[in-house]
Amino acid sequence: MIKTSWSDLALFGGQPLFSEPLHVGRPNIGCKDNFFRRVEAAFDRRWLTNDGVCVRELESRLAAFLSVRHCILVSNGTVALELAIRALRLTGEIILPSFTFIATAHAIQWAGLTPVFCDIDPQTCVLDPVQVERLINEKTSAIMGVHVWGKPCAIPELTRLSQQRGLKLIFDAAHAFGCSWDHRMISAFGDAEVFSFHATKFFNTFEGGAVVTESDALARELRLMRNFGFTGHDQVAALGINGKMHEISACMGLNLLDNLDEILETNRRHYQQYHELAGVIPGLNFIRYNEKEKNNYQYIIARVGQEFGLTRDQLVELLFAENIVARRYFYPGCHKLEPYASMLRYASLQLPHTDRLADSVISFPTGTAVQAGAVKRIADFLSFVQSHGDEISAAMQKHGSLGSNN
Ligand SMILES: Cc1ncc(COP(=O)(O)O)c(C=O)c1O
Structure with a gap:
């Protein structure tokens, strides 16, 4: 379904973009x-x-x-x-x-x-x-x-x-x-x-x-x-x-x-598509791999910046509602998880770069379970969300979800 207004978003009762959840890492099966x-x-x-x-x-x-x-x-x-x-x-x-x-x-x-x-x-x-x-x-x-x-x-x-x-x-x-x-x-x-x-x-x-x-x-x-x-x-x-x-x-x-070559080819294709179609969206900064080296392209990662108009957590919430199970990978840093978070040793630990990355990073669905065409639909959705950032953010606040810019 094409979204033309914020009220079409699944979070607000619209039909989800995908009928089945699309995961970050559905297993590769091979032959x-x-x-x-x-x-x-x-x-x-x-x-x-x-x-x-x-x-x-x-x-x-x-x-x-x-x-x-x-x-x-x-x-x-x-x-x-x-x-x-x-x-x-x-x-x-x-x-x-x-x-x-x-x-x-x-x-x-x-x-x-x-x-x-x-x-x-x-x-x-x-x-x-x-x-x-x-x-x-x-x-x-x-x-x-x-x-x-x-x-x-x-x-x-x-x-x-x-x-x-x-x-x-x-x-x-x-x-x-x-x-x-x-x-x-x-x-x-x-x-x-x-x-x-x-x-x-x-x-x-x-x-x-x-x-x-x-x-x-x-x-x-x-x-x-x-x-x-x-x-x-x-x-x-x-x-x-x-x-x-x-x-x-x-x-x-x-x-x-x-079957590794085939899996790699699918991953590489998705990676290129995300970069070409979603990499141009303001505030969505995709992590690049060094093309001179071998890569498995298993992770499609972007950092959500201010220009995007919504926070990373708001975007994740919107995507989940559309059955796009994007992940905050990794979030938070290990020092903020138990048992470490409660240990005196780590109580005053400051890792600002880790915190900033963990707060801004998002991982998108890819892999052999993602059908051709899905990446374009995700990219179109991201573009729509970015261009309606203010309205969506206001609607999210009214809706009682992660509207505040946390
Ligand atoms: C960076 C990293 N280290 C270690 C592990 C642990 O591997 P396993 O799940 O096979 O025990 C994982 C697994 O997801 C991982 O991502």
Whole structure:
């Protein structure tokens, strides 16, 4: 339905633009036949977990794809972070951005260590190495950078800093599968990099994750740890947990690896369309990826500025009503979420760039579940909303929604 007046908006009783919710990250499925063929073979082998045939095949194909020596598949990205922290024998404090998914911080806290939240560089939206340096003290054991939305961290600066100060360096690469920096795949930087293969990610195994590393010793340790520390049938050599990936997840991974180019093409097309059609709207500033590098284009991100005429939260509310499930990703910074928000340690923490980004950022629906034509309809809607900003804002205030410019 074309909107010609603010009263046509679904928030005020109009018909929603989409009949079904349009999500930011509906799972990529790939070829169902390919997946079921692989599952059937796994069933025939009656080998469903414990370092199965498919897990091994996926590990070796991922290591080749990522140009990294070791890929250790695990049950999810959070467990991958936890295992990396333990296997690297980290202690005390770890410096990380607050602008990340809560799992990055929780993995550190869960290990009994202290997350030290650092501000981001407002230009790049990733960890600011200058601020990181200021936070290093005798308790610091590591830096954990996050390649947010697949945008690489300041890799050379963080590498230099960690080497100079004798710290370990981990990258949370949950968003960065298939991305590169300096024409090298995100995978082999730092001591370890960690991926999430959650269903909403560019590449998924339903639930799943991986630690990748160049270190033989670290890889050995991680393999032991993900399987209770078993070295043989009745031999346990170390403390471990159950962090294994099962065969059905690995079947999904193998299926999607065969379909990655197609998924990437869809993501890239949506990204270009958003930029061309919605990137011209005043006050909607889309985040760009470096076209000279590999990107997965999984996240369509914009910052909502004053010129847009409505706040980010007002826009999200309007979009939700139209069945466009845009997200505030990430909001708020981890330091404002529990348990950190209630801890004395973080009570006076000021991270102005993190706050500004978290307050202005919006993530739009994309992926293979978004049909051709949907992006144009979303862009037209955004343009309509922007050009009627004052009226809509006034109507929202009357309606009792987020009308105030919060
Ligand atoms: C930046 C980041 N780190 C870690 C994770 C945790 O991964 P998982 O959901 O696979 O445990 C996610 C997942 O969404 C994430 O976005």
